[in-house]
Amino acid sequence: MTSDYTGYFQTLGIPTIITKGKIEIMQDFKVLSPGDKVGPSQVNLLALINMKPFRYKMNILNIYEEGEFYDPSLIDITEEEIQEVYSKVIRSIASVSLGLKITTEASVPYEIQGCFKDILKVSYGTGFMMNDSPYPLIK
DSSP states (O other): GGGGGHHHHHHHHHOOOTTTTEEEOOOOOOOOOOOOOOOOOHEEEEHTOOOOOOOOOOOOOOEEEEEEEEEEGGGGGOOHHHHHHHHHHHHHHHHHHHHHHHHOOTHHHHHHHHHHHEEEEEEHHHHHOOOOOOOOOTT
16 A cells, blocks of 8 residues: 555554555554444445455344244254264163173174173183283283
8 A cells, every 4th residue: 555545544543654655554453343333434444455344144033944933043053062962872872782782883892892801801810911901910
């Protein structure tokens, strides 16, 4: 921006200096705050420095589906919440599977863990040393 605009910045109360033929703003200056009405001087200033102060978005008031209205908060779920619910369901499936002694994909990790514990108990009871055991009692 050339030095022709120094008067414009001074009118708005923005401290500037001219360095090598260009205008430098000396300190941070707040042009707008959220909720402020935008006047012509703010529009011109922001256009001068190539900033677009507006962001448009839709605000959903209600959701309509199959004859029913819903509050938008019902669909406001994060990915973490979905993963948490999914993990709870998988644990429940594994729990029921283990209780019924039915092997499912969800119960396999727990069954392997149980088998490994049984192997460690037998090896400890017989005095057999396992070199790669993560448990210090076995080494």
